[in-house]
Amino acid sequence: MSAVEVARLSRVVGGVRAVDDSTWSAGSGEVTAVLGPNGAGKTTTMECLEGLQRPTSGTARVLGTDPWRASAEHRARVGVMLQDGGLPVTTTARRLLHHVARLHSGPADVSALMERLELDRVADRPVRRLSGGERQRVALAAALVGRPEVAFLDEPTAGLDPHARLEVWDLLRETAVDAAVVVTTHSFEEAERIADHVVIMNAGRVVAEGSLAEVCEGRPLEERYFALTVGTRG
């Protein structure tokens, strides 16, 4: 069984079918990149997998468990980085990360994680005083501090400078050695550099899924993407 399984998932929000009969999976030991235009249903699918939204029909399974109203035991095995960050802005990065670590029984080394993401220099500033890229790295650290078996990361490198992006890519590859890492992204370069498995969504549906080579069919990912999401460009 795959660590993440989405089976015939649909989610209707306010009369709009945000996710429409979507099926894909993500395995442990892999980075899975979910691509698609804005409004394709990526974030809605992620939120169903995180237990934030309940599917209208179909199923979402993470580590064999229905994430909706899942137990603390399950939630501790899953790391989440939300698109809007979800960080308390009055606290410092150091305090927040130590707090999140205390919610787990065997967390990562917070100092090493901050050093790895080059956060130690800004760790004692309130989150609201951090740049967008720094906040992004704090949110990523908060998702990984519990040493998750599955990590859902919504656009983890959006707004990062090239150096930070490379460091995050390395960290995600290393995390994926023992975990299933699922990232949403708009970056073809990101998908090509770190993904083992690719899912392309368009208008709520999965239009391609497979290894990077399978999805690309010998052509650049960008070309395949535009061919598969035709009609939504611009």
Add this chain to the structure above:
Amino acid sequence: MTTPTAPSVPSGPATSAQRWLAQTRFETATILGHGEQLLVALVLPVLALVGMALTDVPDLGPGRRIDVATAGVLALAVVSTAFTGQAIATGFDRRQGVLRFLGVGPLGREGLIAGKLGAVGLVILVQLVVLGGVAAVLGWRPEPAGVLPALVTVGLGAAAFLALAMLLAGTVRAEGVLALANLVWVLLLGLGILLPTDRLPDGVAGLARVLPSGALGDGMRLALVEGGWPLAQWLVLAGWTLAAGLGAARWFRWSD
């Protein structure tokens, strides 16, 4: 380079008690480290206490003035922390996605609520000690028989106002919560918190007595000034807790 997150031994949640205590500690430190919250929680109540102790307006009715004023100021402290502070903090946490982030982690929604209860309780304890100390210097002598019923009144008042704070914070946009929570705080000062309801005009007094503000303020005065057990006021506060708690459970939205 080492991988700080490698799950060589699977990680799990800390125990429920550890998670809830951690969240209580985190929230308490956030409140006490926040200048605006401290202003509302301690500075303004101290100013109100000193102002009422050193002047003879407004008329607080029968009883030693400092005793009546202190009971009202302790009620004000409860409202400041359990209602105004928590409504605003929760409203902005909801806006910023903090509730969603912590809710999907091992803390969960139940842990968020437990942490709020713990933090509100601790901060109110600090307020009671500080304000009680200032009041004692100013000559406050509470009725010993009223200490226990006063503590029960504080607990019930905190529960009612925290439930109202969650109802407001979970249903209104953050800017609206900020405006309404401050407005309500000001309005309640005159609706039974600092001013006894029997000092209010007839029509208003009846209304104030069934509001949580009147019940909390009158309850504190009955306990600490007269040593009585404010059973009717407890009933009002329990009713508001139940109604607002059910409303919050039904309508609270975790996302903005």
